[in-house]
Amino acid sequence: MLSMYLVFCLLANWLSILAPMRLTPGSFKPTSTPRGLAILLQLGFFFLFPPALSLTLVPLGVEAGLEDLARSLDMEIKVRFTEPRKRQRMAVMVTKESHCLQKIVEAVKARTLAKADAALVISNRRDLEPLVKRAGISFSFVPWDDRARAEENALRLLEEYEIDFVVLARFMKILSPNFVWRYKNKIINIHPSLLPSFPGPQAYRQAYERGVKIIGVSAHFVTMHLDEGPIIAQDCFRVRPEMTLKEIVAAGQKLEAATLLRAIKLYLEKRLDVYWGIVKEV
Template sequence: MNHNTNTRARLLISCLDQPGIVSAVSTFLHQYKANIVQSDQYSTDPSGGMFFMRIEFDLFEDGYEFSLIRTAFTDVAKSFNMDWRMELASRRKKMAIFVSKEDHCLFELLWKWRAKEIDVEIPLVISNHPNLKEQVEAYGLTFIHIPVTKSTKKEAEQKAVELLHEHNIDFIVLARYMQILSPDFVGTFPKRIINIHHSFLPAFIGANPYAKAFERGVKLIGATAHYVTNDLDEGPIIEQDILRVNHRYTTEQLKVAGRNVERIALARAVTWHINDQIIVHGNKTVVF
């Protein structure tokens, strides 16, 4: 059977665990002549815990529109009180990148985007500094400088939100964007803002964490990618990674190691988000 990626769809489900969920979903897809190509599920506790599921399926019947199937699934979802979403794999998500002066996470994403390793549209890159304008525009992308000061923070955020809506942005990546976003901004894009930070938190808070880490002789450098919530750096964790270091590393070498691990963890988290591999439940994620 020829596989056409235009017919590949993904279904993500979370609900209270109860008998008959898998059967109901499979029967529904079978009714619409869909072919399940991958199915993953996870239960926190079979007796009354939470149930999570991700299914990839192909639609081969020309008569069935994807939108029709998505609408029809509402009945199944209601009967199990599901939190769910269904996406076409072929729909390219629109990603906005926010960046300040540090470029390592930005360039990792742009390089992967140009290499078609992350299949998204990038309508705009927003920065509170003008420094990276030329480099971003060299990729043929739109760079927008929105300066932020204490007195203009609200207006700057409002301008950014308007631009994001104007371009129908699906999600935002903070590629070392050194501004704290207001609850209003975060609330406008729930579970749709991905951030990266070093994993010294909460051990080395504030300025110069690498100098503090050097003084303590740390042996592991890490990074955490997470969804942004109103609790600073405490949203649902998507991915973490580490690099081993030793006493020979200078503060500067620790920073380089830190930048490397941040790039890797962030790019991985972004890839999983694009591929609809993440279900957020409370302050945790289930990554399939």
Template sequence: MQSDTTARLLITCPDRPGIVAAVSNFLFNHGANITALDQHSTDPEGGTFFMRLEFQTPHLDVPRSVLGSAFAERVAARFEMDWRISYAADLKKVAILVSKYDHALNELLWRHSNGELPCELTQVISNHPDLRAEVERFGIPYHHVPVSKETKEQAEAEMLRLLQGCDLVVLARYMQILSPGFVAHYPNRIINIHHSFLPAFVGANPYKQAYERGVKLIGATAHYVTEALDEGPIIEQDVARVSHRNDVAELVRLGRDLERTVLARAVQWHLEDRIIVHGNKTVVFA
């Protein structure tokens, strides 16, 4: 299947009979071939319905804009849908923010270079100069924007200038708290990796917190960033089993492996339009 011919339709609406049939018939009547369909309802009666659908576009009988407006009028309005259509050929523009830790960054750079992350990686922004050589060897622009308590407002203004036109911002262990004003520019379009299995051990030094509690599982959490620190909708999580034999350094090493893969999966799912945000939760069709 050629990805440049794939379109994706995401739907959220009140659940009732006939939704799948209406969507399928509409696409069939316009020459689309449905190649994947996932759905979920929160309740058998009166729940909320979610659907992700992929269809092929070579034989559409109308342009994109006409297809969208016709769907809005003939299907979406009737079922009170919150919906969007995206096209795989339109690669999302992605920027990465990072500080000094490079493990999550390198995982994203490597996967992108191998064609595993379908996006245009536009730049890496860091509040430190340390990782410039690692980034630029992949041919990605690197911007050093220092941040201090006194210069935070100016630094964020410069970052927003650099990020103009960006579709997704990925925090690959960016060790700065973004202001509410910054976050408001990218609702559900900033993904963070937290080195903890949220909601446990929020804030700083989670591995030390976990060690002191004698946990038997450590984890990592990828989530969308909101104004509330570490409380945004969770996209993906994973855990590793540990014991009293593991010291803090070993927990950190194991945790970094989790962080790399959890963040990469979350970013890929966002790029492939597999995530629907509903309140402070996500439905992930992975």
């Protein structure tokens, strides 16, 4: 359970760090992970720069102050700065299917993702390494035999590359709560069904075997509950009586790539607001 006493103590200390730099608080949102293992404090503030204070010195001063606070409370504090006009650094996580990654690479080349830099691709296989390297994007192979160790390595890479948000482009591994909470509403996944129907693996087969007449795909934010995150975008197609499972998968994959790209663009344009687990376009 989230201790409000601890939250207010942290906030008071936080504000004491920001005040000398003339940073005015704009928003404050505390949340906790299950069982109270961690607290996430999201604090928005406005920069009112003194003449001698630069854009570089502000983050350094805030981070140094919070590191001192963390040591005094014997806890870990991670600091991440975002600027509305700043280009967002994107990491893509993949396994072996190329259709979504290919669409993202094409969009990056065509500069239709104008507000994003494709900084890194992480994969638990090497199948797509040639595609990534041809595109001039950094590729990191992270074996996933041990999930805890794999996630630790992946998080280290995300920190090293200063990643702002993550795209799961048919990444066929389940991320733990320990990973997900660090990037709340910053991990976008594409799932091959019209959620909340047919969550989990083999979604096309599930739909095919149930004889559904309309099959679709969903781009959603990743949460600690599998395939239950806030839905960003969906699309669908009608199943013809003569269609085989293979034809359904092929049709679905085209929609997956397009829908995922649409969700990324909405995210980059700051047009998404998550309220009570529902995404609203703003």
